[in-house]
Amino acid sequence: MLTTPLAPQLSRRSAAPSTAFAPDADLMPPLALYLAQVPDHRDPRGVRHPLGAVLALVCCALLCGSRHLAAIAEWGRNHSPALILALGFTRPTTPAGSTLHNLLQELDWPALETQIRRWAAAVEAHLGAGTPAVEEAWALDGKTLRGALKLDATVTATVSALGHRLGLTAGAAEVHGGDEIAAVEALLQNLVLAGKVVTLDALHTQRKTARLIGERGGQYLMMVKGNQPELQEAVMALFRPERASEQDRESVWETEQVHGRIENRWLLAVSVPEGVPEALGTWPGVAQGFVLERQVRKKKQRVGHRELVYGITSLTRKQAGSTDLLRLVRGHWRVETRSHYIRDVTFGEDASLVRTGKIPQVLALFRATAISRFRAEGVVNIAKETRRLTAQAADCLRLLGIVTDN
Numbered sequence: 174m175l176t177t178p179l180a181p182q183l184s185r186r187s188a189a190p191s192t193a194f195a196p197d198a199d200l201m202p203p204l205a206l207y208l209a210q211v212p213d214h215r216d217p218r219g220v221r222h223p224l225g226a227v228l229a230l231v232c233c234a235l236l237c238g239s240r241h242l243a244a245i246a247e248w249g250r251n252h253s254p255a256l257i258l259a260l261g262f263t264r265p266t267t268p269a270g271s272t273l274h275n276l277l278q279e280l281d282w283p284a285l286e287t288q289i290r291r292w293a294a295a296v297e298a299h300l301g302a303g304t305p306a307v308e309e310a311w312a313l314d315g316k317t318l319r320g321a322l323k324l325d326a327t328v329t330a331t332v333s334a335l336g337h338r339l340g341l342t343a344g345a346a347e348v349h350g351g352d353e354i355a356a357v358e359a360l361l362q363n364l365v366l367a368g369k370v371v372t373l374d375a376l377h378t379q380r381k382t383a384r385l386i387g388e389r390g391g392q393y394l395m396m397v398k399g400n401q402p403e404l405q406e407a408v409m410a411l412f413r414p415e416r417a418s419e420q421d422r423e424s425v426w427e428t429e430q431v432h433g434r435i436e437n438r439w440l441l442a443v444s445v446p447e448g449v450p451e452a453l454g455t456w457p458g459v460a461q462g463f464v465l466e467r468q469v470r471k472k473k474q475r476v477g478h479r480e481l482v483y484g485i486t487s488l489t490r491k492q493a494g495s496t497d498l499l500r501l502v503r504g505h506w507r508v509e510t511r512s513h514y515i516r517d518v519t520f521g522e523d524a525s526l527v528r529t530g531k532i533p534q535v536l537a538l539f540r541a542t543a544i545s546r547f548r549a550e551g552v553v554n555i556a557k558e559t560r561r562l563t564a565q566a567a568d569c570l571r572l573l574g575i576v577t578d579n
Contacts, residue, residue: 203574226261366391
């Protein structure tokens with residue numbers, strides 16, 4: 174890990190502390206180190222602000238709850254020269270909102286995503302030593318950038334991979350022309366899938382996607398709905414008595430009381446036998462099918478609602494029993510509450526009206542990264558933590574992996 178100063182001393186009159194990336198192997202991989210490696214394609218003539226420092230500034234401001242470019246610029250202007258220099262700036266001033274706009278709209282988004290993906294992988298390795306493979310799952314899901322969509326931006330959605338266990342965003346890809354399936358395939362090409370389980374909703378239950386995950390050494394769990402009628406019918410047929418013996422079946426039942434309601438879940442998993450219909454029998458790598466029944470009612474009600482969800486997985490019974498499959502299904506649903514909801518409510522993503530160049534994707538990626546950094550720290554209430562950092566902004570240096578002499 175680098176120990177090279179992040180921000181050089183300007184002069185003897187400068188009050189800035191000497192700064193370095195955190196060298197301790199027991200500490201979290203330093204996000205600032207990865208941001209500093211994003212290539213700067215600007216003409217070096219006239220460049221006033223190092224790109225790595227600008228990206229660190231954006232990340233810090235978002236961690237403190239800033240929602241748009243003007244607020245990010247104000248955040249930089251409102252803090253001490255020592256903090257600004259520690260972020261990597263060569264002078265105790267930060268860029269104006271117009272400068273941020275011009276820089277971010279031309280930013281190399283794939284290079285930024287690559288560095289953040291590498292950081293997330295390092296954090297996952299740092300925190301996940303000895304974790305069973307079935308628990309190292311990623312939920313792949315898309316999210317529309319509604320503010321950019323209203324203004325007809327070029328890219329109005331992204332897909333991301335969110336870790337079930339830690340809640341880290343492991344990678345992201347742009348959705349071009351509304352083709353979310355192609356974006357998922359592009360994202361899978363960039364992820365290291367060996368030893369991972371990928372969970373996907375029904376939109377991405379595609380043969381090509383299943384084959385790609387298997388070829389790259391991963392496993393999949395896919396939901397099956399009416400958009401694949403032949404496949405859904407073949408999965409439903411697995412649960413007929415004549416299709417599978419009791420030895421091929423395994424079920425689990427659990428009850429949970431939360432938020433004033435009672436939820437019962439029953440999952441039945443069946444190993445896929447030989448001779449099943451072609452829609453399922455020729456599906457790449459399929460090993461089990463499952464059905465999940467959810468019954469939800471409020472505590473003061475006698476009757477609630479019932480829902481059936483079908484799915485398939487390449488995990489064998491030995492690799493994942495019914496309890497494991499239920500955990501994976503529930504982990505996939507958490508992508509909405511652990512990432513999308515926070516990006517919209519806490520960070521105001523849906524309300525953001527930026528649409529120029531790469532700015533919508535850049536800010537969306539930084540919001541996801543801010544959430545990842547909080548999750549890696551074990552933060553549960555992210556909104557509360559952003560308010561705390563607003564009053565103690567210097568703590569952002571530590572979250573980025575920057576250590577100072579004072």
